[in-house]
Amino acid sequence: MKLRWMAPIFVMALGLPAQTAKNSCVECHAALEGDLARPAELFANDIHGKNGFSCVACHGGDPSSDDPEVAMSRGRGFLGKIDRRSVPARCARCHSDANLIHRFKPQQRVDQLAQYQTSVHGQRLAAGDVKVANCIDCHSVHDIREVSDPLSPVYPLRLPETCARCHADAAHMQGYRIPTDQFEKYRKSVHWEALAQRGDLSAPNCATCHGNHGAAPPGVASVAMVCGSCHVVFENLFVKSPHKKAFDNMGLAGCVVCHSNHDVEKPTLALVGVQPGAVCLNCHAKGDKGYEAAMQMRSRLEQLAASLGRSDDILKMAESSGMEVSEARLGLGTANESLVKAEVDLHSFDPAMVDGAVAKGLEVAQSSYRAGQKALEERDYRRKGLALSLVTIVVTMAGLWLAVRELDNRRKKSS
Ligand code: HEC
Ligand code: HEC
Ligand code: HEC
Ligand code: HEC
Ligand code: HEC
Ligand code: HEC
Ligand code: HEC
Ligand code: HEC
Ligand code: HEC
Structure with a gap:
């Protein structure tokens, strides 16, 4: 009984789909211009919009009032434009709530925030760096789609570009001591080729190796595991090989030592051996x-x-x-x-x-x-047999022809 009484408040607090017809936020914003109108236009494609949620789900406020002073008043819970540092927590109010999410998708994960907080992005954001990716940099905002939608920015074929918006932008990444060539290199790899040219969705994109939400470079110890999660046979042989221990001792990361991480090329025989260009020569010398x-x-x-x-x-x-x-x-x-x-x-x-x-x-x-x-x-x-029979035929024909001519001549003489 108590629960039922609480329900409407719960609904309002989370902005759950309520059956109120009035939605002044959309009505008024659709009639505005530019950045103020765009959210209302885009929202038709948004998974939240499609599931019956509206603007208040994230922004708060009172959609039953046409008066902007009331609709967008702090008193009615209006939060304004959500600043970059508070986005993850805002999204997680629902996405970390299994009770709510599983009503819509029973198998859906609810650990995105927890994972995100372990990532380099999440840790830096918590420390106040707003240039890192938060939820909306990867999923967009106001037109958030299901991740399986080919138009979603996290769909495997589109994801590399989503990451590259920052990671390939030297100006954005200035001040961090990491390269900005991951996208360029990845686009030359066998993996991108398999994904883009053959539509092989089992080939890895950036997030397959780095984690969807826990984005961090795989550590030395886990690189072989990352590659080995798909190339199982190679990993099984490698971990038993003399290189496993040797590389561990040298602080080197398994497969990547010979194949690289982003521009994995099609391996050829040229990699093996002791001729210039062979990878073995990087470490081995005559006599060992x-x-x-x-x-x-x-x-x-x-x-x-x-x-x-x-x-x-x-x-x-x-x-x-x-x-x-x-x-x-x-x-x-x-x-x-x-x-x-x-x-x-x-x-x-x-x-x-x-x-x-x-x-x-x-x-x-x-x-x-x-x-x-x-x-x-x-x-x-x-062929020899054929030639022989050809010769026989020709000789016979010639003989016949001679015989016929001979006969002819005789007939001419006798007549
Ligand atoms: C009658 C028109 C009207 C209604 C109703 C209205 N808005 Fe607005 N909204 C505006 C205008 C105009 C602005 C820009 C000026 C301002 O910030 O006050 C704005 C600004 C905003 C902003 C950006 C604020 C910022 O800090 O940059 C958000 C977010 C927003 N509205 C959400 C909502 C939501 C959610 C609702 C419904 C609960 C709503 N609006 C209802 C007209 C309206
Ligand atoms: C899933 C959460 C979510 C929903 C639902 C949502 N917004 Fe937003 N909105 C955000 C976030 C996050 C930002 C901040 C975007 C940024 O930092 O670029 C934002 C920004 C805005 C802005 C400021 C735009 C700007 O560039 O200054 C307006 C206006 C706005 N939203 C209106 C709306 C309206 C109207 C609706 C309903 C049609 C809506 N929002 C629904 C999350 C949401
Ligand atoms: C660095 C990019 C990135 C950031 C930041 C990010 N996501 Fe994701 N998200 C992804 C990718 C990639 C997928 C998986 C796509 C797939 O399965 O093909 C995903 C999947 C999801 C899903 C579907 C269920 C699942 O876990 O697979 C939800 C819900 C989601 N993200 C919400 C969030 C929320 C909430 C945040 C912020 C706390 C967030 N994401 C931050 C990239 C990101
Ligand atoms: C009011 C609750 C609520 C808020 C706030 C919210 N979401 Fe959602 N979101 C949902 C529900 C419910 C679904 C539908 C169930 C599902 O698909 O996981 C959904 C679906 C999604 C999906 C599609 C997942 C899939 O199935 O492929 C993504 C991505 C997503 N939300 C991201 C975000 C991001 C990013 C934010 C913050 C800007 C956010 N959500 C804020 C409730 C919410
Ligand atoms: C909004 C911009 C932005 C987007 C989008 C973005 N990142 Fe980042 N990322 C950053 C910034 C800034 C850092 C911090 C760099 C640092 O601390 O070295 C970072 C750090 C990282 C790191 C840790 C690097 C290190 O060694 O410190 C990885 C791995 C990473 N991002 C992967 C990804 C992947 C994968 C995607 C796409 C799914 C992505 N990022 C999307 C901005 C972004
Ligand atoms: C096949 C797996 C794989 C794919 C795909 C992949 N990475 Fe990486 N990435 C790695 C590994 C492994 C490292 C760590 C390298 C090391 O320790 O030697 C790394 C390192 C990084 C770093 C740290 C800085 C650096 O360059 O060393 C960033 C940032 C990064 N990757 C972003 C990306 C982006 C963006 C994409 C997609 C365009 C991507 N990665 C695709 C495996 C991958
Ligand atoms: C998500 C699964 C997945 C992960 C993770 C993955 N790969 Fe691959 N890899 C593939 C697929 C799929 C292909 C394309 C297979 C083909 O060409 O038949 C491929 C192709 C290759 C090839 C070329 C094989 C050939 O015969 O042309 C090499 C080398 C390779 N991967 C090495 C790596 C390395 C090194 C890593 C880790 C840094 C890695 N892969 C991570 C799935 C994966
Ligand atoms: C010490 C160097 C070295 C290491 C470490 C290494 N590889 Fe290789 N790998 C090679 C060489 C050399 C070839 C090329 C063989 C050829 O084409 O004759 C190759 C070929 C491959 C191929 C293509 C096989 C084919 O049929 O053409 C794949 C896939 C591959 N490696 C994956 C991996 C994975 C996964 C790991 C880590 C578990 C790994 N490699 C570790 C040297 C290495
Ligand atoms: C990053 C450095 C590195 C690369 C590249 C490398 N190795 Fe090694 N290898 C080592 C180290 C270190 C050991 C262990 C110490 C030793 O025995 O020399 C080792 C051991 C071996 C052993 C075992 C030797 C023994 O003592 O029984 C063989 C065989 C071997 N490597 C073959 C190769 C071949 C073939 C390649 C090229 C495809 C290659 N290695 C590439 C570093 C490397």
Whole structure:
């Protein structure tokens, strides 16, 4: 009973959707201009507007009065324009309230503020730095959309630009001792390519690696975990490799040491080995075990790649002369998989493991090569046979022609 009596007050305090028809805030603001009118125009697309909330949910005030002195009076709880430092708390009045939020979305998280407070953004804001991101810098304001809406600024394809608005703006970031190249580099990465060009939403955007609300650079200890949350097989091999402990001791961050963080490129054979450009050379020198291993892995991988190339060439030749080599083609596919496996196994940094995969691939690649060779021999044999029968036909035709002419001549003579 007591609760029911409290309800209307509760509704007013939170600005819950109340069934009052009057909304002077929207009515009056829609008729104003510029920054004063825009919120009312945008609000039609806002998830809060769509769920029946209105201006008072964030700004307070009294929407039942047409008199601005009353509608926007402090006495009626009006807060004015919300200053940047108090935005998170304002949003969290609802978003940290499971009872309220779960009425609209039963599975929704309610830890955004708690997470935000752990982030570099949240900590700096609490210390008075208003240049960091708060809730509305990432979600916008007055047209806040569901995060799954492709038009939302936090939708995976749009998020990098949202972060870049500050992080790629040298003027905005002046005074902080961090680079402003993350966006530029990220846009060159295999991850952005997968996301933007192939629409692969499982590829990471900024927030996948940094956290949605807890944005901070992953620490040295957690980088392998960040990458490994998707590249599981690589991580499992890496953590058992001699590099795990060695890198930990050197204070280096796992995968990033060789692949970088923002401009992760498509890895090639050029990374492995002891030739200029190989990443192994950054730390290993002639005479140490890693150097030897790098050389060995490189030559084995190269050997398989070359063998695959030769087999592919010969099969192509056979195919273009119409020979049937589909089985050998299939085999070559398996050998290609062995190369991929060897490139994965490389992350054990154990040459014997790479050797195993290479040996398997070489065997199949060589047998495909032999099949190609056989097909070409068969082709040559058939070609010889064809030439022979052509010669026979020509000789026979010539013989016939001579015979006919001879007959003709005789007939002419006798007549
Ligand atoms: C009759 C017209 C009218 C009504 C009703 C009205 N406003 Fe305003 N509002 C204005 C005008 C004009 C301004 C700009 C001048 C000012 O700040 O007083 C303004 C300013 C604001 C601002 C910006 C304040 C600032 O500090 O910059 C906010 C926020 C706002 N209104 C929200 C509301 C809300 C919420 C309601 C409903 C509870 C509401 N308004 C009702 C006319 C109105
Ligand atoms: C989800 C919370 C939320 C709701 C709902 C909301 N606002 Fe706002 N509003 C804000 C915040 C936060 C700011 C401060 C924006 C900033 O710092 O740029 C703001 C700023 C404003 C301003 C000042 C604009 C300026 O640039 O000076 C006006 C006017 C305003 N709101 C009116 C409205 C009106 C009218 C409605 C209803 C149609 C509304 N707001 C609904 C959160 C909200
Ligand atoms: C640095 C950018 C950033 C800031 C700051 C930020 N968010 Fe988010 N928010 C995100 C991203 C990214 C997502 C997830 C999008 C997705 O799932 O695709 C998200 C998701 C959400 C969701 C959906 C539920 C969930 O947790 O996934 C809500 C609600 C939300 N944010 C509210 C807030 C509130 C409230 C604040 C301020 C306390 C805030 N956000 C601050 C980027 C941000
Ligand atoms: C009066 C309560 C209330 C306030 C204040 C409030 N919200 Fe919400 N918000 C909701 C409800 C209810 C939903 C719908 C349930 C949901 O989607 O989580 C919602 C939805 C959202 C969503 C969409 C989440 C999704 O489902 O994808 C985002 C993002 C969001 N709010 C951000 C904010 C931000 C940022 C602020 C502060 C500027 C804010 N909210 C202030 C109640 C509120
Ligand atoms: C409104 C501007 C703004 C937006 C938008 C923004 N940031 Fe920031 N961010 C900052 C500022 C300012 C800092 C403080 C820099 C510092 O302290 O080194 C910061 C700090 C960080 C840091 C910590 C850097 C460090 O080493 O100190 C990370 C990580 C970060 N932001 C990631 C993101 C991501 C990811 C997004 C998008 C989801 C984002 N930010 C959106 C302004 C912004
Ligand atoms: C694949 C994961 C990943 C993605 C995607 C990613 N980052 Fe990072 N980011 C990292 C890692 C790891 C570090 C820490 C680097 C280190 O310690 O060597 C980092 C560091 C940072 C820093 C600290 C300053 C610096 O440059 O070292 C900022 C700021 C930052 N990232 C912002 C962004 C933004 C903005 C985006 C999107 C445009 C983004 N990151 C995308 C993994 C990622
Ligand atoms: C959210 C999941 C996710 C995270 C986190 C992630 N990646 Fe990726 N990564 C992908 C996807 C998806 C692709 C594209 C796969 C493809 O091209 O087939 C990819 C591609 C790659 C490639 C190229 C593979 C190839 O064969 O071309 C490398 C290298 C790579 N990631 C390294 C990293 C590193 C290093 C990190 C951590 C800093 C990381 N990834 C974090 C999902 C992720
Ligand atoms: C010591 C350097 C080094 C470290 C550390 C390292 N990698 Fe690699 N990685 C390489 C090299 C070299 C290649 C290229 C192999 C090739 O193409 O022959 C590669 C290739 C890859 C590929 C592409 C494989 C393919 O099929 O082409 C992915 C994905 C990858 N690494 C992910 C990771 C992840 C995730 C981590 C951390 C758990 C990691 N790497 C740690 C050196 C490293
Ligand atoms: C950031 C520095 C760094 C890079 C880059 C690096 N290593 Fe290492 N590696 C080490 C350290 C440190 C150790 C452990 C100390 C040692 O045994 O030399 C180690 C150990 C090894 C070992 C084990 C050696 C043993 O004693 O059994 C192998 C094998 C190895 N690395 C191969 C490679 C290969 C191959 C690459 C290139 C793909 C590479 N490393 C790149 C630093 C690096």
